[in-house]
Amino acid sequence: MKYTEYDQVLSFLSSYNGRTTRRDNGYHHKIMTELLQLIHINPEKFTFIQITGSCGKGSTAQFISSILTHHAIDHGLFTGPHLSAYEERFAINGSLIDREEFSSIVLDIEKKLKDYPLKEDVGHMHVMIMIALTFFQRHGIKLVVFENGVGGKTDPSNIFDPTIAVFTEITMDHSHLLGSTIEDIILDKSCIIKPTTKYAICGMNNVQARNFLLKIEHHCDTIFRFLHRDYNFITKSSDTNGNTFYFKGTHYALKNIQTKLLGTHQVQNASNAIAVIEALVECGYSFQKDIITQALYDAAMPCRMEMIEKNGVTFLFDGAHNTLELKTLKESIETFGLQVSSVMLSISSNKDMETMMRSIYFEDAPYIITPHPFTERNIRAEQIEKSLSSMQDIPCFYFHEIKNALQHAVQLYQKNQVVLVTGSLYLVGYVKKIVLNEGTE
Structure with a gap:
């Protein structure tokens, strides 16, 4: 097989998988600043909408981008992780970067990093x-919707000075990096608020996180907008066709908004996106109510409660990767009256495997555990076996190969049920690709 330029790109990027980033005394920020200088980029030339949180970052970013795209407002969108190709992370005005330009950029970066x-x-x-x-x-883009990786201060992107800082739902996640309490986590994430930040959209329900941000509000010039205080929503209906809800904020009162993205948590994400749009109105941008509504309906996010039928088997793909997201996923599945035949999942290292598994437990639905697609994120086999031995009340199967795990899930499938694939966006994307490209036989 011919070794292509794209193969060189993937080889270069894969060399960074599993690397441990030094974060002591802001060292990762120093590196980021120097790297942008190396490629002649001044982050101050961009207007950032920077999004952090534990759940809902990607969906919120997609909702915002959809509204901007429908209004023909030029903008860039960065999200992560990707499902099957790196190009999915980078978009302008709703269109992903093409492979040729992506390869060109990456190879240029590789060349400059050598010295x-x-x-x-x-x-x-x-x-x-x-x-x-x-x-x-x-491409001359100034407005950027940016989804943070991990945390705020912990993320290399904390050198940005966002015009709008956005906080989605907060829960315990990435504790090995962010801290062992909600206060530690929100302290880290709140660092995206800079002296020049005009607005902070606080879209979480978590009381501890809200209280922390309320304290910050009294000591800075940033305008804070809190969910349930400054803007609100009422869910009218939620089923396998999507959601219908009302929104009331500082500028808009919208009725019968619909989303095709499933689950009531998407109403929260969409409402946070509208709150961002309201802040942009105050920054001089113009929007129309009917176009906002259409954009929210058109917004798409693969593998977020995505149902796909292939060869008579119905799959439910969802990238939930922490305990709160898994609990929310389970609640939505039960609300919709879906019957789960099996739960296929992988869990990254440094996560509490037993707690996460119990969060997505369905009676009579066995777990099918498989390694994480990224070797660097795998939980050791001994650790998996230890966790499984402590959960003898739950039927579990462990497969070293993802394809074998998928075959077993299909064998357990019964009519009018779903095979749930979750626990990691990487796993979900990997399995979805197999299902669509190779089928289930």
């Missing part, structure tokens, strides 16, 4: 940010 004296300290997220901002700068 960078601290190249061994460059992490995966550093490179992603370099690609994104190069792409946006090439």
Whole structure:
């Protein structure tokens, strides 16, 4: 098989998988600043809508981007992780970067990094940010919707000065990096608010996180908008066709808004997106109510409660990857009256496997556990076996190969039920690709 330019790109990017990023004394920020100087990019030239949180970041970003795209407002969108191809992370006005330009940007970065004296300290997220901002700068993009990786201060993107800082739902996640309490986590994430930040959209229900941000509100000039205080929503209906809800904020009172994205949590995400649009109105942008409503309906996010039928088997793909997201997913499945035949999942290292598995437990639905598609994120087989031995009340199967796990899930499938694939966006994307390309036989 011919070794292509794209293969070289993937080989280069894969070399960053599993790298540990130094974060002591803001070292990762120093590296990020130097890297952007290396490629002649000034982040101050961009207007950032920066999104952090534990749940709903990607969906919120997609809702915002859809509204901007429908209003023909030029903007860039960065999200992560990807499902099957790196290009999914980078978009302008709703269109993904094409493979040729992506390869060109990455190879140029690889060339410039060869002479960078601290190249061994460059992490995966550093490179992603370099690609994104190069792409946006090439096309003259100023407004950027940016989904953070992990945390706020912990993320290399904390060198940005966002005009709008957005906080989605907060829960315990990435504790090995962010801290062991909600206060630790929101402290880290709140660092995206800078002295120049005009608006902070606080779209979470978590009381501890809200209380922390309320304290910050009294000590800075940023305008804070809180869900349930400054804007609100009422869910009218939620089923396998989507959601219908009302929204009331500082500028808009919208009725019968519909989303095709499933689950009531998407109403919260969509409402947070509208709150961002209201802040943009105050920054001088113009929007129309009917176009906002249409944009929210058209917004798409693969593998977020996505149902696909293939060869008589119905799959439900969802990238829930922490305990709160799995609990929310389970509640939505039960609300919709769906019957689960089996739960196929992988769980990243540094996660509480038993707690996560019990969060998505369905009676009579066995677990089918398989390794994480990224070897660097795998839980050791001994650790998996230990966790499974402590859950003898739940039927579990462990497969070393993802394809074998999928075959077993299909064998357990019964008519009018669903095979649930969850626990990791990487797994969900990998299995979905197999199902669509190779079928289930």
